[in-house]
Amino acid sequence: MEHILRPIYQERASQSNTLGVLLIEKREKASTITDTFDAVLLIILKEAESPLHVKHYSYEDKKASLNLVSEDQLNEWLLMGTNRKILDWIFSGKILFDRNDYLHNLKLELREFPFYGRKIKMGIEYSKLIRRYLDGKTFFENKHYMDAYNHIVHSLHHLARLSVIENGFHPDITVWNQVKQIEPEIYKLYEELISSEESIEKRLELLFLAGEFLVHSRTEIGSKHLIEILQGKEVWSFDEMINHPDLSLYSVDLSVMLEYLIEKNYIKVVKRETKGQGILHRYYSVSNKN
Template sequence: MEHILRPIYQERASQANTLGVLLIEKKDKASPVTDTFDAVLLIITKESEQPLYVKHYSYEDKKASMNIVSEEQLKDWLLMGTNRKVLEWILNGKVLFDRNDYIHNLKQELREFPFYGRKIKMGIEFSKLIRRYLDGKAFFENNQYMDAYNHIVHSLHHLARLSVIENGFHPEVTVWTQVKQIEPEIYKLYKELISSEETIEKRLELLFLASEFLIHSRSEMGSTHLIDVLQEKDIWSFDEMLNHPDLSLYSVDLSVLLEYLIDKNYITVIKKETKGQDIFHRYYSV
């Protein structure tokens, strides 16, 4: 399909703002990687008025998708893990245009997966894991088993992704295939949750018991990035954390992660008097 799409991507490649162009073609009929399209064009630009621009094309009985993404949006996806397909697009896509080896260097960086990048991704994944796990536990204790099940399935996904990152790999679309090889214990937990013949209440009860240790054992690694940032100074207000460029990545999960780490004695609460009687400002320290 490359020759059909050539006029489309050549026009973009000629623009000084374009950093690289990749072609991803569907290999398997049921493959989720190309979002049902026969081909995907990924065009990375230095800057753009909108972070993502998508256009669809048809040719005979086939369809293609052109995705023009800014470098900033791409880096955000790769860091936050919010678009897992794009990782596979970059690593496995055919390079059609590469300005100053931008794509080549990006592929190399993704394969090497430097520890600093891993540390941030582990922190974000761990915060999502804690949010889902605690919410699931609360639903379970209130006998809301279907809602508890939904949250726990998500928490196991985050645990699986955390395990993959911890081992130096990027979580792929087929993350459970990776986890089966890397950490079969987590894979077994997930399989038991979704396929056991026990009642949903019993399945959840057993899972909470088993996963407590797996989560606790990752607390130090999962909180490394947050702790490192907080060690930059002695005392923090929560607002200062929210507005720190690195910690803002945690978004709505930051408060839940913070309370979890207080409970596990990684972080201390410091109270300071206000003008109101028996009301204190709450500050935090490692």
């Protein structure tokens, strides 16, 4: 297959902007890793006009996908976990071209999974977990059980991913297989939610009883990255937070996570006067418990 696809990637490999080329072949009949394609070519570029450019090809009775991705986009996927297949592509792909050992070093770094990178990923997953869990709880209290169920399933996925990262592994597509080995308690909670013959109301009620502890017990590890950044200054406005390069990664989930940490006494509110009578500025500071 490689020799058939060589004309597609060879020209790109000769360009100084190209960092590496990977070939990912379909491993099973129903493999989802390659999005139903027989082969995927992943070409990583130092810089690109658009973060992702995709072309599809046919050859013989097969089909292939060419993915040109910028280094910045690749790093965002790896950090945010928004492209679940990318880790599999990097680890299982055959290296066809590797400028200055870029792909070799990337694989090494991903296997070692340095703790700083883990802290950021855990913070992002925890913020998503809090958002989904609290939204699900609100829907449940208002008797919107199907909406509550949807949010809680998502929150358990984030809890599962957080657990995998906490244990030093990258979450992959089969994250529940990982969690079953790493933390069976979370797996059992998920299994009972989706498989129980109880009514959906009862299932959710039982999950909130058991899940509250699992969510709360992750607060320290899940907020570690955020707290460490906030400790760099005595007082922060929310605008300063969302414009901080690392905290901006939390996106729309930051405000919900912040309020949760205030409720749990990890962060305190600092009020300051404004020109308007009775209106106070609201700032944030790490509480003394940290």
